[in-house]
Amino acid sequence: MKRAFEVSTVIDRPIAEVWRELTDWERAPRWMKGVESMHADPGTEVGATLVFRARGKTRESGISALEPGRSLTLTSEQGNVTARYSYLLEAAGDRTRARLTADVEVRGFPWSLLGPLIRTAIRRTDSRQLADFRAVAEAGSSGRPR
Numbered sequence: 001m002k003r004a005f006e007v008s009t010v011i012d013r014p015i016a017e018v019w020r021e022l023t024d025w026e027r028a029p030r031w032m033k034g035v036e037s038m039h040a041d042p043g044t045e046v047g048a049t050l051v052f053r054a055r056g057k058t059r060e061s062g063i064s065a066l067e068p069g070r071s072l073t074l075t076s077e078q079g080n081v082t083a084r085y086s087y088l089l090e091a092a093g094d095r096t097r098a099r100l101t102a103d104v105e106v107r108g109f110p111w112s113l114l115g116p117l118i119r120t121a122i123r124r125t126d127s128r129q130l131a132d133f134r135a136v137a138e139a140g141s142s143g144r145p146r
Contacts, residue, residue, distance in 0.1 A: 001084060001103035004119040005127045008099040011134045015089050018096040019069050021137045022087060025050060031132040033125060050074065080111040081118060085126075100130040 011018050021027065023044045029035045029052075038052035040063075050061045064084070065073035073086040082105045090097040102122055106115035 001082070001105040002115065002119060004083075004102040004104045005123040006099065006101040007127055007130045008097065009130050009134050010092060011096045011098055011137050013096060013137050013140075014094050015069065015091040015096045017140075018089055018098065018137050022072065022089070022133070027136070028052070031136045032129060033132065044068075044072075080107045081105070082107075083122065098130060098134070102126060 013021075025038045025040045025044075028038045032038070032052075034054045036053040038050055040048050040050050042048055044063065044066070046063055046066050048063045050063070052059055052061070059076065059078070061074045061076035063072065064075040065071065065086070069089070071086065071088045073084060075082065075084045077083075084103045084105075086101045086103075088099045088101075104115070104119050104122060106112050106118055111118075
């Protein structure tokens with residue numbers, strides 16, 4: 001897999017609160033650009049399927065790796081394109097360091113020729129995702145900054 005992007009930020013909330021927000025799938029559309037709705041079946045565990053509606057289509061992603069309270073990897077496949085989004089949280093006192101990496105694999109002709117364009121499109125669409133997540137996590141359930 002080739003890296004589409006990697007971003008990091010510090011969130012002004014304790015890691016337990018940040019983890020809770022990260023895995024509250026119904027609230028994910030607040031920080032996932034283009035996602036209209038999302039739910040997990042059967043929940044937050046390896047093998048769970050996240051079903052979401054984005055840009056008018058129902059799509060799926062799976063939880064492929066999980067260290068509860070610390071890291072989570074979502075993997076989705078659409079045709080010959082596999083995308084893996086990995087979230088890592090680290091406690092920093094009463095704040096949380098967060099990192100998001102997006103890796104993309106493109107297989108077969110002509111898709112392999114389009115790999116750089118696909119990774120660029122993903123970077124343009126999703127590289128702000130962690131900053132948007134930070135704003136939501138810091139606002140909490142009230143929707144206003146704490």
